[in-house]
Amino acid sequence: MYALEIQQLRKTYRNGFEALKGIDLKVQKGDFFALLGPNGAGKSTCIGIIASLINKTSGRVKIFDHDLDRELIEAKSRLGMVPQEFNFNIFEPVQEIIANQGGYYGVEPREIKQRTQFYLQELGLWDKRRLQARDLSGGMKRRLMIARALIHQPDLLILDEPTAGVDIELRRSMWDFMREINTNGTTIILTTHYLEEAEQMCRNIAIIDQGQIIQDTSMKALLKTLNSETFILYLTETVAELPRVKGSYTLRIHDEHTLEVDIPNDETLNDLILQLHAAGIQIDSMRNKVNRLEELFVSLVTNQESKP
Amino acid sequence: MSRYQKYWIAYTTIARKEILRFSRIWVQTVIPPVITMALYFIIFGNLIGQRIGEMDGMKYIDFIMPGLIMMAIITNSYANVVSSFYGAKFSRHIEEMLVSPIPNIVILMGFLTGGIARGLTVGLAVTGVSLFFTEISVEYPFIVLSIALLTALLFSLAGLINGVYAKSFDDISIIPTFVLTPLTYLGGIFYSIQLLPEFWQNFSLINPILYMINSFRFGFLGISDINIWLAFSVILVFIIVLFIICMMLLNRGTGIRE
Structure with a gap:
C-alpha cells in the first residue's frame, strides 16, 4: 500500500490552461518525499487536488488506498495539509484555530486539549496561544499551520513551502521536529524552494515541470547523475599560479586565496587534496559552489524547457 | 468512535464557531438591528400609529410588532450566513473545512445553525424592546416559534447561496x-393587503415574505391575510428547494473549489 498513489492525473482550467498533463506518482508509506518544480509547474494544482481543494479533470488519486472519488471521507481523514498561503481566520485566537481543526476531524474535546498543548509547545507557540493569529509573526503563522495540520495526527502530511520566510534557526528546529514526526511513522511530502533542505531531508524526489513529472527517483540516485561537482577551496597561503595536478580535475584561481575546482564523478576529493598537499598548498576550509540538487534541478528544468 | 459521532463533533464545532463569531461582535451584530427596530416602534408604532388608529381591528403598534420582529429575523439570519461564508472564502479559512473529512451536509448544518441562532437572538432582543411600547399576547405559541425557526432557516439557506x-x-x-428589503416592506409588515386594490392584493x-409575516402575526394576534396552512406549505417548499440548491452547490464546489 502506498501513502499516495496518483494515476494519469490531469487538470485543465476553464481558461484552457493544462496544469497537469497526466502525471503518475507513488509515495511509499513512511517516506520523506520531495515534490519540486519551478513556479507554475503544477505542484500547487497537484497538491490542491490531493487536498480536494481543486477538482481534477481526470485521473485517480488514492491516499492509503482510499480513492478520492469513492472514499473521500476516509482519504481526507488520513491527510494533513500545510498550505503555502495562510488560510486561517486571523481574528481567531491561536488555540481556537487548532481546536476547531481538531473538531472538524472529529477528535474528542479532551484529546484536542492535550494535543493542542503538545503541538503548540513543540512548535514554540504555547505562550502565544491566546493571541489572535494576526498578531503572530510570519514564522509563527507557518508554525501555527503545522500545528493545525497535526492535530488529528495524520498519516500523510503535505508541507507546501513550510519554511518560506522562516529564519534559519527556526527552520532548523522545524526540520528537527519534522524528522521526528517522520521517524514516528508519518509520511511527509515536501515542496520547497530551498533545495538544500530537500536534499538533506528527503529520501525520494519527483520533479514536476510544465505539468509533467520529469524525474521520479531516490535522492541518492538523482545526485549520482551529476557529472561533476564544483568546490571552492580557501587556502592558508596565497597562490600565484595554478598548481599542476594529475587527473581530469579542472582548476581555476578565484583570487589569490581561493581556488575553484570541478571534480568529475570518476575522481575523488581526497585524491585532489593529497595532490595539493604534496604541491605545498594547505587548505583552510572548503564548500560546495552550488548546492548539488540545485545544480541538477536547474539543468533538468532547463533541458525540459528547451524541448520542442 | 463511530463515523456519526465524529460528524456530531464536527457539527458542534462549526455551530459553536459560528455562534461565537457573531456573539463576540455583538455591538455590530445584535445592537444595531435592535436600535433600528426601537426607532420603528417609536415612529411608526407610537407617533404615527396613534394617528392611524386600528388595522384589522388591532392597535397599529400591535399590528406591526410581529412584522418588525420577523424583519429582524429575516435580515439577521441572512446576513449572518452570507457574511460568514463569504468571509471564510475571502480569507480562505473555508479550506480548513474543505480539507477535513466532513460531509457537505454537516458544513451546511453548521452554518445554518449560526444563521438561525443570530436570527432568533436578534428576534428575541427586538421582542424584548417591543415590551417597552406595547403588551405582547401570544395566541398560538407553537406557531410563533415554528414560523420564527423556519423563517430563520429559510433565510440562512438563502444567505449561503x-x-x-x-x-x-x-x-x-x-x-x-x-x-430582501423591498420584499420585506411589501410583505405586509405595516399594512394589511386587504387595503390594497384587488390586482395588488393578488x-x-x-x-413569499408575506406568508411568513402573516403566519407569524397569526401566531401572536390570531389574525392573518393568508391561510396559515398555506403559509406553512409555502415556507416548507422554499426551504426544501433552497436546501437542495445549497447541497448541489456545495457538492459541485461552486465558488469554493477550483
Whole structure:
C-alpha cells in the first residue's frame, strides 16, 4: 500500500490552461518525499487536488488506498495539509484555530486539549496561544499551520513551502521536529524552494515541470547523475599560479586565496587534496559552489524547457 | 468512535464557531438591528400609529410588532450566513473545512445553525424592546416559534447561496438591499393587503415574505391575510428547494473549489 498513489492525473482550467498533463506518482508509506518544480509547474494544482481543494479533470488519486472519488471521507481523514498561503481566520485566537481543526476531524474535546498543548509547545507557540493569529509573526503563522495540520495526527502530511520566510534557526528546529514526526511513522511530502533542505531531508524526489513529472527517483540516485561537482577551496597561503595536478580535475584561481575546482564523478576529493598537499598548498576550509540538487534541478528544468 | 459521532463533533464545532463569531461582535451584530427596530416602534408604532388608529381591528403598534420582529429575523439570519461564508472564502479559512473529512451536509448544518441562532437572538432582543411600547399576547405559541425557526432557516439557506456566488463584499449586500428589503416592506409588515386594490392584493401573493409575516402575526394576534396552512406549505417548499440548491452547490464546489 502506498501513502499516495496518483494515476494519469490531469487538470485543465476553464481558461484552457493544462496544469497537469497526466502525471503518475507513488509515495511509499513512511517516506520523506520531495515534490519540486519551478513556479507554475503544477505542484500547487497537484497538491490542491490531493487536498480536494481543486477538482481534477481526470485521473485517480488514492491516499492509503482510499480513492478520492469513492472514499473521500476516509482519504481526507488520513491527510494533513500545510498550505503555502495562510488560510486561517486571523481574528481567531491561536488555540481556537487548532481546536476547531481538531473538531472538524472529529477528535474528542479532551484529546484536542492535550494535543493542542503538545503541538503548540513543540512548535514554540504555547505562550502565544491566546493571541489572535494576526498578531503572530510570519514564522509563527507557518508554525501555527503545522500545528493545525497535526492535530488529528495524520498519516500523510503535505508541507507546501513550510519554511518560506522562516529564519534559519527556526527552520532548523522545524526540520528537527519534522524528522521526528517522520521517524514516528508519518509520511511527509515536501515542496520547497530551498533545495538544500530537500536534499538533506528527503529520501525520494519527483520533479514536476510544465505539468509533467520529469524525474521520479531516490535522492541518492538523482545526485549520482551529476557529472561533476564544483568546490571552492580557501587556502592558508596565497597562490600565484595554478598548481599542476594529475587527473581530469579542472582548476581555476578565484583570487589569490581561493581556488575553484570541478571534480568529475570518476575522481575523488581526497585524491585532489593529497595532490595539493604534496604541491605545498594547505587548505583552510572548503564548500560546495552550488548546492548539488540545485545544480541538477536547474539543468533538468532547463533541458525540459528547451524541448520542442 | 463511530463515523456519526465524529460528524456530531464536527457539527458542534462549526455551530459553536459560528455562534461565537457573531456573539463576540455583538455591538455590530445584535445592537444595531435592535436600535433600528426601537426607532420603528417609536415612529411608526407610537407617533404615527396613534394617528392611524386600528388595522384589522388591532392597535397599529400591535399590528406591526410581529412584522418588525420577523424583519429582524429575516435580515439577521441572512446576513449572518452570507457574511460568514463569504468571509471564510475571502480569507480562505473555508479550506480548513474543505480539507477535513466532513460531509457537505454537516458544513451546511453548521452554518445554518449560526444563521438561525443570530436570527432568533436578534428576534428575541427586538421582542424584548417591543415590551417597552406595547403588551405582547401570544395566541398560538407553537406557531410563533415554528414560523420564527423556519423563517430563520429559510433565510440562512438563502444567505449561503448568496455567499457561494459572492465574489466581492459588494455582492453580499446587493440581494439584501435590492431584493430582501423591498420584499420585506411589501410583505405586509405595516399594512394589511386587504387595503390594497384587488390586482395588488393578488400580486402581493407571489411575495413569499408575506406568508411568513402573516403566519407569524397569526401566531401572536390570531389574525392573518393568508391561510396559515398555506403559509406553512409555502415556507416548507422554499426551504426544501433552497436546501437542495445549497447541497448541489456545495457538492459541485461552486465558488469554493477550483
